[in-house]
Amino acid sequence: PRLGAVNSEPVDTSAGVLCLPMGAGLLGRVVDSQGQPLDHGGPLAGVTALPMDRSPINAMERDPVREPLDTGVRAI
Template identity: 45%
Template structure:
């Protein structure tokens, strides 16, 4: 009977070859529980590190938006069907802040609250994601207002000239 011999160098090279393609995929997520659910709002406990506008994932895959952060719980707006969400179900923190697609690819498209297309025209092309809440640029960094905005109401146009791009509250019918 023939005896098999394997050298230590052969074992080491085989191990190195197998380890080259290895990628560690460890994902740590904080998990809380649904304390209350009603009227499209879920009160979630056990997520102390959640941020404002962070997306939360419920057990059925429905997404919620963390808005009201208290010490003991979080008030989250459920962005989907709430019929399958029940008290005691787990809620995962995603670590993602609400972002929406922006760009020329959004023109003429209909999207839901998460920026996903709902008009049946396929995926969004020519867009990039931008956080929903960002710091506004300083007044000196903005483009100056140089073009008038005509409202079509002579009294407003004469008494209160408004510049295009200027923030101005106009109250009326």
């Protein structure tokens, strides 16, 4: 059997809405693709399961970004 997915491959969403944990409890944590902790830091606390299929925030209506987010990745 082949593992993974390729571009343009159909996806079956009949299992229901995909929800992932979101919130301050994720800061500094390492999670897998399903939102489960991988860092041996115990269960996630201070998070709420929210549906992945949500409308994006309108960039013109949200507060402006005031601090750059340093990811440690250098780009040219």
